[in-house]
Amino acid sequence: MAAVPDIRRIGLIGYGAAGRSCAALLAAETDCRVMVLTRRPPADGIPERVAFSADLDALIAWKPDAIIEAASADAFAEMVPDCLDSGIDVVPASVGALQSPEMAARIHAICARSGARLIIPAGAVGGLDYIAAAALTGNIAVTYTSRKPPAAWAGELAALDLADTARTEPVTLFEGSAPEAAKLYPRNLNAGLTIALAAGFERTRVRVIADPGVTRNTHEIAITGAAGDAVLRFENRASPDNPKTSAITALSLVATALRRYAPVGT
Numbered sequence: 001m002a003a004v005p006d007i008r009r010i011g012l013i014g015y016g017a018a019g020r021s022c023a024a025l026l027a028a029e030t031d032c033r034v035m036v037l038t039r040r041p042p043a044d045g046i047p048e049r050v051a052f053s054a055d056l057d058a059l060i061a062w063k064p065d066a067i068i069e070a071a072s073a074d075a076f077a078e079m080v081p082d083c084l085d086s087g088i089d090v091v092p093a094s095v096g097a098l099q100s101p102e103m104a105a106r107i108h109a110i111c112a113r114s115g116a117r118l119i120i121p122a123g124a125v126g127g128l129d130y131i132a133a134a135a136l137t138g139n140i141a142v143t144y145t146s147r148k149p150p151a152a153w154a155g156e157l158a159a160l161d162l163a164d165t166a167r168t169e170p171v172t173l174f175e176g177s178a179p180e181a182a183k184l185y186p187r188n189l190n191a192g193l194t195i196a197l198a199a200g201f202e203r204t205r206v207r208v209i210a211d212p213g214v215t216r217n218t219h220e221i222a223i224t225g226a227a228g229d230a231v232l233r234f235e236n237r238a239s240p241d242n243p244k245t246s247a248i249t250a251l252s253l254v255a256t257a258l259r260r261y262a263p264v265g266t
């Protein structure tokens with residue numbers, strides 16, 4: 001690994017709920033400089049040590065050590081391949097974009113050519129290290145269950161005429177593979193795809209439940225296999241700016257990006 005630079009340069013795509021939190025966390029590190037790619041510079045002031053650009057070429061020319069994508073599956077498709085092609089590692093929030101086999105194959109080919117890495121963060125969940133280790137046995141089955149309050153699925157429940165039912169009992173909105181889930185719900189099912197990347201797509205089942213019994217976005221991961229069994233449960237607080245996104249997401253993105261520099265680390 002190269003020596004840790006005096007100044008750590010991190011690019012950031014997106015300045016919504018997760019992007020703003022990432023910028024604030026990075027700007028709090030005095031040896032970090034941040035350049036944010038956003039369509040419009042923020043109206044509410046520019047934090048110290050943070051620069052803004054509306055242009056991907058300018059971000060790449062700034063030569064960041066790594067880029068955090070915190071925008072959308074569309075932004076991932078538009079920009080992440082070019083970042084990786086320029087040899088820059090990317091830590092993506094919109095992991096669900098990899099549900100597309102074409103996109104996944106393109107990313108693999110670009111990384112093999114440029115030497116850059118797409119570093120998948122745990123995001124809204126955790127335990128990927130355990131899942132990836134257990135998957136090495138070849139004998140593992142993972143069920144990921146997403147439970148959110150019915151308000152988070154108001155549109156979907158109304159379309160199915162199940163809004164009244166979901167007031168009193170859990171309603172299963174989806175059961176199937178992680179790529180199907182991410183394709184159907186690109187804003188909500190990044191975690192399912194993240195888990196499937198660690199476990200293997202064919203070994204991962206996803207359930208999506210609108211549950212009047214939960215007040216927080218809740219993720220349950222049940223793992224059974226040759227190495228043992230585990231049950232993980234995460235009850236996340238929502239980001240103050242976007243109830244669909246957990247506050248832990250930005251923390252995970254920044255922790256993952258900063259881990260690249262650690263001479264000793266997990």
Ligand SMILES: NC(=O)c1ccc[n+]([C@@H]2O[C@H](COP(=O)([O-])OP(=O)(O)OC[C@H]3O[C@@H](n4cnc5c(N)ncnc54)[C@H](O)[C@@H]3O)[C@@H](O)[C@H]2O)c1
Pocket residue numbers: 013014015016017018019037038039070071072073074075078092093094095122123124125186187188190191194241242244245246249
């Ligand atoms: N990996 C995880 O566990 C996890 C968890 C929560 C959210 N997410 C994902 O993180 C991403 C960001 O979430 P958020 O809550 O901050 O969203 P947000 O809607 O609050 O903010 C996204 C920002 O990105 C900008 N943006 C979107 N597409 C763009 C493009 N093509 N070019 C430039 N800017 C663009 C938007 O204008 C907005 O400012 C989403 O894709 C979301 O699904 C991932």
